[in-house]
Amino acid sequence: MDCSHVFKFKVNRLIVVFALFLAFFSVASPAFSQVDSVVVAQDTAVVAAHAEGESHGAKHGAEKFEPTKVIMEHIADSHMWHLWGHTSLPLPVIVYTPAGLDVFSSGNFHHGEHDYTSAKNTYRLVEDKVKIVGADGQIDEAASAKLLDFSITKNVAAMFVAIALILIVFLSVAGSYKKRAGKGPRGLQSFIEPIIIFVRDDIAKPNIGHNYAKFMPYLLTVFFFIWFNNVLGLVPIFPGGANVTGNISLTFVLSFFTMIIVNINGNKNYWKHIFLPNVPFWLWPLMVIVEVIGVVSKPFALMIRLFANITAGHIIVLSLISLIFIFETVAMAPVSIAFVLFMDVLELLVAFLQAFIFTLLTALFIGMAVEEHH
Amino acid sequence: MVGSIAAIGAGLAVIGAGIGIGQVGGKAMEGIARQPEAASKIQTAMIIAAALIEGAALFGVVVALLGNNPV
Numbered sequence: 001m002d003c004s005h006v007f008k009f010k011v012n013r014l015i016v017v018f019a020l021f022l023a024f025f026s027v028a029s030p031a032f033s034q035v036d037s038v039v040v041a042q043d044t045a046v047v048a049a050h051a052e053g054e055s056h057g058a059k060h061g062a063e064k065f066e067p068t069k070v071i072m073e074h075i076a077d078s079h080m081w082h083l084w085g086h087t088s089l090p091l092p093v094i095v096y097t098p099a100g101l102d103v104f105s106s107g108n109f110h111h112g113e114h115d116y117t118s119a120k121n122t123y124r125l126v127e128d129k130v131k132i133v134g135a136d137g138q139i140d141e142a143a144s145a146k147l148l149d150f151s152i153t154k155n156v157a158a159m160f161v162a163i164a165l166i167l168i169v170f171l172s173v174a175g176s177y178k179k180r181a182g183k184g185p186r187g188l189q190s191f192i193e194p195i196i197i198f199v200r201d202d203i204a205k206p207n208i209g210h211n212y213a214k215f216m217p218y219l220l221t222v223f224f225f226i227w228f229n230n231v232l233g234l235v236p237i238f239p240g241g242a243n244v245t246g247n248i249s250l251t252f253v254l255s256f257f258t259m260i261i262v263n264i265n266g267n268k269n270y271w272k273h274i275f276l277p278n279v280p281f282w283l284w285p286l287m288v289i290v291e292v293i294g295v296v297s298k299p300f301a302l303m304i305r306l307f308a309n310i311t312a313g314h315i316i317v318l319s320l321i322s323l324i325f326i327f328e329t330v331a332m333a334p335v336s337i338a339f340v341l342f343m344d345v346l347e348l349l350v351a352f353l354q355a356f357i358f359t360l361l362t363a364l365f366i367g368m369a370v371e372e373h374h
Numbered sequence: 375m376v377g378s379i380a381a382i383g384a385g386l387a388v389i390g391a392g393i394g395i396g397q398v399g400g401k402a403m404e405g406i407a408r409q410p411e412a413a414s415k416i417q418t419a420m421i422i423a424a425a426l427i428e429g430a431a432l433f434g435v436v437v438a439l440l441g442n443n444p445v
Binding site (some may be wrong): 311 | 418426428435437439
């Protein structure tokens with residue numbers, strides 16, 4: 001089936017949305033960018049610990065380095081994007097409260113030091129979560145529970161970066177296919193083409209069967225989205241570094257898509273296998289329960305696998321870096337760096353493997369749902 | 375104390391996965407050595423099996439991770 005006109009239309013719309021997003025950021029960022037001169041414990045624990053290691057506790061002696069806290073801060077989502085030292089890029093906060101919608105920059109919190117008062121509410125940043133402050137200066141728990149946070153957080157912004165990268169790469173590749181129709185691939189094309197062929201020939205075809213073409217757009221999208229985000233997560237400096245695929249909300253959404261696609265495309269054999277399995281009648285009630293649980297537990301395992309693998313990778317790398325600050329000596333640095341280098345190379349493999357496994361299992365589940373009995 | 379017990383739980387989960395993936399990898403090696411022409415098929419099946427085993431172990435690790443933060 002030729003769906004290229006729909007694709008074209010959607011891509012056009014995506015480009016418009018993304019251009020608006022970029023315009024918003026480029027207009028807003030000069031106003032947002034700020035350099036704080038004050039040392040803030042919350043965002044800069046590593047820097048503080050570094051200073052502690054250098055001055056041997058003369059200045060920051062009271063502040064002990066807690067690896068668990070620092071690591072959890074680094075793998076968690078955040079309302080600002082830490083760039084270097086005490087500089088971070090504030091991201092827009094979008095909250096829906098009982099009083100109405102509020103949009104402001106997270107730079108107004110000054111790394112959680114100050115409260116921000118808008119026309120509707122007063123907000124405070126507590127452990128990187130936006131809370132409403134009551135009239136008495138205390139956090140209003142009842143109102144905070146009703147607050148819905150739709151902010152462009154670090155993970156969301158990193159996801160937009162990945163989406164932009166994917167769009168740039170694939171639109172240019174698609175363009176060169178149109179321009180150079182019938183000729184051999186060239187440049188970026190020759191890098192991307194084998195991967196697409198790999199997804200088609202090694203993932204989609206053997207698992208789905210002759211009807212694979214219908215599912216290729218989803219499989220390719222999910223493969224490259226996970227892969228790009230995994231690899232960007234390994235980059236320690238600005239446009240990377242966010243733990244996007246190690247966020248359970250994102251993996252939940254991806255596996256939810258898989259579940260929907262599998263069940264929508266399930267043919268009568270698939271549903272018969274679930275509700276009328278070919279077993280002795282006394283086993284029937286048990287089998288139906290098991291099969292129905294299987295419908296949910298398969299995507300659930302996909303969700304946990306991606307989340308846990310990527311989060312574990314980030315935790316290991318951060319723990320190895322933390323060794324320097326635990327032993328409080330520079331002599332530990334070469335050992336730590338060697339191990340981090342080793343782990344990063346291994347994570348590069350894991351980044352690809354997890355994207356591959358997610359796509360492979362998705363294709364497998366789709367294949368089970370569309371399989372025809374002969 | 376809670377943290378250390380959670381760490382023991384994570385360790386136990388990893389033992390199970392280690393044994394399982396070790397078996398899968400070893401047998402796949404044997405299979406490839408006997409039939410090198412079937413290597414790509416064996417590899418794919420191996421990765422699927424390893425992913426399923428690993429999934430079970432990661433459930434354990436995630437529970438240990440959640441148990442690490444007493445609420």
